[in-house]
Amino acid sequence: MSNLEDLYREIILDHYRNPRNRGELVTPPAHKAEGFNPLCGDEITVYLQVENGSLVDIKIAGHGCSISQSSASLMTAAVKGKPLETVQGTIDTFKQLMTVHESSLDTEVEPEPVDLRALGELAALQGVVKFPVRIKCAVLAWNTLTQGLNDLP
């Protein structure tokens, strides 16, 4: 049985109650990307400031459930100030974490082990995969960040 404590870890509740890097950046020079979860109405705006190949600043605006909000907050803490290659690596690892559930249903394929240490606090979100309908909440900010990075000139 899935346990609520697996989902609502203290770190997640903390980031929900006290979200990091909330706010807006002036565009331009910053870029912004908007993400929507049409099923539940969650909306998120990710502001990105990229200088010399590094994500020097990131801010999050919008609203949503504890999972989408804490995931966004944890994401900003993990990627802020990092070179873009490192940011991309973190995105890939996080996405991998969120797909473990699906691939583990398929007995033919051994899921690739996710390096939880590399994820740091983000590993707190691994409980989400036990609640498949909430995965879309957890990945909203990440998909929006990816979209923002892809849209960079």
Next chain:
Amino acid sequence: MSTFLPSQVRSDIPLLRREVHERPIVYLDTAATALTPSIVIESMQRYYETYHSNVHRAVYVTAAEATEAYENARIAIGRFIGAPHPADELIFTHGTTESFNLLAKSWGLANLTSSDVVVLTEMEHHANLVPWFQLREEIGFEIRFIKVTDDFRLDLSNLDELLRGAKLLSVTGMSNVLGTINPIAELAAAAHAVGALIAIDGAQSVAHGATNVAELDIDFLAFGAHKMLGPTGIGALWVRRSILDSMPPFLGGGGMIADVSLNGFSAAAGVAKYEAGTPPIAEAIGFHAATHYLDSLCMEDIATYEQQLTASLLDQLATQFPERIRVIGPTTMEKRGGVVSFDVEGVHPHDVAQVLDQFGVCIRPGHHCAKPLMKRFSLTATARASFGPYSNESDIETLMTALDDAVRLFG
């Protein structure tokens, strides 16, 4: 004579014997879909096992039985809503949403021009908004909206002004978010006074109270079986007979024609004109069984009972969470049904629903397909509990315990 006993209804619903997370299921999502009694399921099973055939035209025994069952369903469901000529006025559709699409694409396309006006309300479900927006893109008429007041009622203070020059008023009988029951007879009289027709979204209202289209003096009624203990995949659009014959067909195909040649087609007369292709036959039979079952319980008694439960829930929410939970809907029982939307301060509706699920409690978080209404109250989502004739005080008790847990968890 009513035989309504909630405990009996509970025992008639197989799904209520189910456990989730090792607890008995507490189903409070009837506004999304109502649970199905055995008698409805068995009626459809009987069709598949003993007379499964396509309807119309064939002469063999089981086809005749299927045709009779399908057309009898039409008459019975028509009578259930007080249709004066049920055999000629009730069009089967795939649900309330398709009923509105039929109304817009058939009646709307034939009757509206760019200089016309359609009046809707701020509390409509997307099913009674998007088809009109789509049609407006095509022919370009004006859409006006009746506003919703701060106490969650339609603002009728400027109704005459809004209706001036209107050809249609299309409004919900009961809000699927607020629980507000709208004054349909009054709105119908106001619409007719200016020469407009009136369509009612009966998805909620038909399922939770007695409906009589003749007494209400309305022109169109859209409703769906699965909100009223019937199967998914079928609904109906009732159309006043004098209007129905002047409407062009909706979908084209088999069943809706009088004649087809390589030069073209002519449409069938009556309701058949709007029913292209093999209809949902088993579902029509199940729909009939559901209305028969509801009739045996008596819709007035169901409404009274659900209102008692609603009053109890509103009272308990106000007593236990006076500072924490805000009801998005009327807090008095006047003209109000058993749909209770609420906002838990500091806890997103998805998280509320997630915690409740651990207690086996099924409620619905989200915008409930009424985004303009959410925006009206500066919300993106609510948590919504809704009752059916099988709900009881014990369901409310578990809901309150689970809400208490959600509030504790999020602090």
